[in-house]
Amino acid sequence: MTRPPRGVGAAGRVVPPGSALGVIGGGQLGRMFALTARRMGYRVHTFSPEEDSPTGQVADVEVTASYEDLDALKTFAGGVDVVTFEYENVPIEAVDALEALAPVRPSGVALHTAQQRAREKTFLADRGVPIAPFAGAATLDELWEGVARVGTPAVIKTAAFGYDGKGQHIAATPADVEQIWTAIGHQEAVVEKYVSLQAEVSVVAARGLDGGIAAYAPFENRHRHNILDVATAPAAVTPAVAAQAAEITRTVLDELQYVGVLCVEFFVSTEGELLVNELVPRPHNSGHLTFDAAVTSQFEQQVRAVCGLPLGSPEIPRPAAMANLLGELWEDGEPNWAAACRFADVKLHLYGKTEPAPGRKMGHLTAVGRTAQDALERVIAARDALLI
Ligand SMILES: Nc1ncnc2c1ncn2[C@@H]1O[C@H](COP(=O)(O)OP(=O)(O)O)[C@@H](O)[C@H]1O
Ligand SMILES: [Mg+2]
The missing domain is CATH 3.30.470.20 (ATP-grasp fold, B domain)
Known part of the structure; x- marks a missing residue:
């Protein structure tokens, strides 16, 4: 019987220590990932729009470019053995560009689902996962309807790219809706029941x-x-x-x-x-x-x-x-x-x-x-x- 080559298991080839791991984003989470990966013998390349980023300070290679710069992303992906994220709010085109050249884990599909609140909540609701009552809204009328449907107090959140409570407003009564629509810059939103x-x-x-x-x-x-x-x-x-x-x-x-x-x-x-x-x-x-x-x-x-x-x-x-x-x-x-x-x-x-x-x-x-x-x-x- 011939042995399979070392390092090839049922799930595919292991990316062994010594390989280069690409991390998208330059923040604190990437920094702790890089410190750990380097301890385990990996090289770490980081990609973010910032210079001297928290991750870049402890990485082997720091690439500074915009998440819209698909050529820079492709060059980056070509230089690493696998790509992962410490920052997830990158355009989906960026993920597609990376996926063409290196394994991307988690996948673009997973990122896409989590990136946008309406999509994420629909995904959860479709699988029977308990969530607070919600409604998506792309227009002021839909926002009114959504608030009427879930009831007040309601939390209105911009659908995309939210973090640390940015783009979040509480509608105590339906009368607050119009002003919140202005405050969020007429962006697509989700309305959620305020949970005690x-x-x-x-x-x-x-x-x-x-x-x-x-x-x-x-x-x-x-x-x-x-x-x-x-x-x-x-x-x-x-x-x-x-x-x-x-x-x-x-x-x-x-x-x-x-x-x-x-x-x-x-x-x-x-x-x-x-x-x-x-x-x-x-x-x-x-x-x-x-x-x-x-x-x-x-x-x-x-x-x-x-x-x-x-x-x-x-x-x-x-x-x-x-x-x-x-x-x-x-x-x-x-x-x-x-x-x-x-x-x-x-x-x-x-x-x-x-x-x-x-x-x-x-x-x-x-x-x-x-x-x-x-x-x-x-x-x-x-x-x-x-x-x-
Ligand atoms: N529907 C809600 N009911 C009560 N509190 C909420 C609700 N939505 C958000 N919050 C509060 O705001 C915090 C941040 O909201 P979250 O949706 O997690 O946004 P972010 O993406 O900024 O983390 C939550 O952890 C919670 O404390
Ligand atoms: Mg949160």
């Missing part, structure tokens, strides 16, 4: 080339001004809710034939109902804590998945927490790093441009603890100390 929230949780999961799935237990997320502020693991939800969230995540991954890391954001309503809020086709900020606290981080899972390697253990042996550090921390000058580092077991993650580039710095703190609450108190105390 008990909690928000996320499931970050990886699906490999062979269809294997590894999911972290749900994280619990708290937002401030619609931006993730803190995350804790594990979430304080019942085992039944955690199991349902994992099951929904599995359905989404399988239906999309997904390869890579995906996050499903959920609402837990005050009635205890689990609803999907949105899909994020990349590692997620709530998963930052996996970098220090999990057996296998979400970034390592992304490397493993897109390279056709077996997935690692998603176990998080001790409760953990993450606190975001946003640009406002730098408003009155450099934060007090020494004071935060006095919390000896709190890990600091920072990324941003070197001086002078105000407003372009971000980071987060992580810690493990006896309980999630204990870990949370630690990262919050360290974050407070930054302003002492």
Whole structure:
């Protein structure tokens, strides 16, 4: 009997260490992906419109060009063994250009589904996944109808390219609709019922080339001004809710034939109902804590998945927490790093441009603890100390 060549399994050829991984986007998630990939022996090429990007600073190759520059994208794809994303809101033409020259994981189909809220919600509803009542609206009349249908208060979101709550407005009464239509610049929108929230949780999961799935237990997320502020693991939800969230995540991954890391954001309503809020086709900020606290981080899972390697253990042996550090921390000058580092077991993650580039710095703190609450108190105390 002849042995198959080494490294060729049922799912195809493994992209082995030493290969070049292309990451689209230059932000913090790409930076953590690059740090991990390089630890594992890979080369990392990054493509973004920014120079000296957080990812570019730690990559082997930084390409600076527009996501509309199809020639630059093709050259980039030609120089790597597989392409993945840390930023998903790239034009679909960009993904098509990449797919012509290299394996792209997750696929353009998965990205396309998650890029536009109406498409994403239709995809979920068609598969029986519970979501808040919604309506798509491309005109002011449709927006009126949508608000009438889902009822007030309603959340109106621009359909495409939203993140960190940008392009989101609450219609407390139907009388608010016209002004919101103006505020969003007459763009296509979705109307969603405003959900009275008990909690928000996320499931970050990886699906490999062979269809294997590894999911972290749900994280619990708290937002401030619609931006993730803190995350804790594990979430304080019942085992039944955690199991349902994992099951929904599995359905989404399988239906999309997904390869890579995906996050499903959920609402837990005050009635205890689990609803999907949105899909994020990349590692997620709530998963930052996996970098220090999990057996296998979400970034390592992304490397493993897109390279056709077996997935690692998603176990998080001790409760953990993450606190975001946003640009406002730098408003009155450099934060007090020494004071935060006095919390000896709190890990600091920072990324941003070197001086002078105000407003372009971000980071987060992580810690493990006896309980999630204990870990949370630690990262919050360290974050407070930054302003002492
Ligand atoms: N329908 C809703 N009901 C209640 N809160 C909402 C609703 N939609 C969004 N939010 C709040 O705003 C946050 C950001 O909304 P999301 O749709 O996830 O946008 P983004 O793409 O900016 O992350 C959510 O995590 C939640 O806190
Ligand atoms: Mg969100």
